[in-house]
Amino acid sequence: MKMVPDKTGRFPQRPHWEVSEIEHQCEEAITAFLIKRYGFARIAVPTEALMELVDQLGADLEFKDHLSDDKYDVFGYTDFSEKKALVVISRELIERRHRGNRLRMTLAHECAHLLLHTWLYARYGAASRQQVCYWRDILALEHIVDWLEWQGGYGGGALLMPESFIRRMVAAFCRERHEQGPFKKDSPAGGTLIDRAALTFEVSTEAAMVRLAKLAYLTD
Numbered sequence: 001m002k003m004v005p006d007k008t009g010r011f012p013q014r015p016h017w018e019v020s021e022i023e024h025q026c027e028e029a030i031t032a033f034l035i036k037r038y039g040f041a042r043i044a045v046p047t048e049a050l051m052e053l054v055d056q057l058g059a060d061l062e063f064k065d066h067l068s069d070d071k072y073d074v075f076g077y078t079d080f081s082e083k084k085a086l087v088v089i090s091r092e093l094i095e096r097r098h099r100g101n102r103l104r105m106t107l108a109h110e111c112a113h114l115l116l117h118t119w120l121y122a123r124y125g126a127a128s129r130q131q132v133c134y135w136r137d138i139l140a141l142e143h144i145v146d147w148l149e150w151q152g153g154y155g156g157g158a159l160l161m162p163e164s165f166i167r168r169m170v171a172a173f174c175r176e177r178h179e180q181g182p183f184k185k186d187s188p189a190g191g192t193l194i195d196r197a198a199l200t201f202e203v204s205t206e207a208a209m210v211r212l213a214k215l216a217y218l219t220d
Helices: 019-038 047-056 091-095 097-124 147-160 163-177 188-201 205-214
Strands: 002-005 013-016 059-064 074-079 085-090 132-134
Touching: 013 097, 013 147, 019 047, 019 097, 019 147, 019 163, 047 059, 047 097, 059 091, 074 097, 085 091, 085 097, 091 097, 097 147, 147 205, 163 188, 163 205, 188 205
Parallel strands: 059 085
Antiparallel strands: 002 013, 074 085, 074 132
């Protein structure tokens, strides 16, 4: 990791990590936590474990109504303005069972902020404006230009779908089909791989597709 100027003006400097560094931090954190809690690295990561991870990472967790604004859906954010960070999640995600995948990805995204950025706020203090995590930016898509949200999105995917587990799942998939990847996203094999990852890690097909593409198991 190296420090570079923060062009957003949020901090004087901000961290620039190689993707491999984010992968390592997130997999090490989630596997150590799961082994401590369950005795093994339980996959899919249970939702209650993600909630407990918030506490392990030094923050409180609160569910609130009406987080979205007039333009975008907001399902969570982390408030670093107080001595102890506060993760706020939209209450509708926990009250509506069909929103389970969205709840899990939102929790993982905020845990990634805690894991990757708590020290940054401790060093420089709270930013001048609160960082809101819009749902459109939760996944680490290429259009995201805000470094903080991109890191949170990538880290969230790495917490829910650790690289070594994805690698083993893809290897088993290739052995079963007697094929070698990468697979095209819109091919039958690519679609089956996306569905398998979504079921294995209890995430949406969109989240599974993004993660597999980031790890170069899917192509356009």
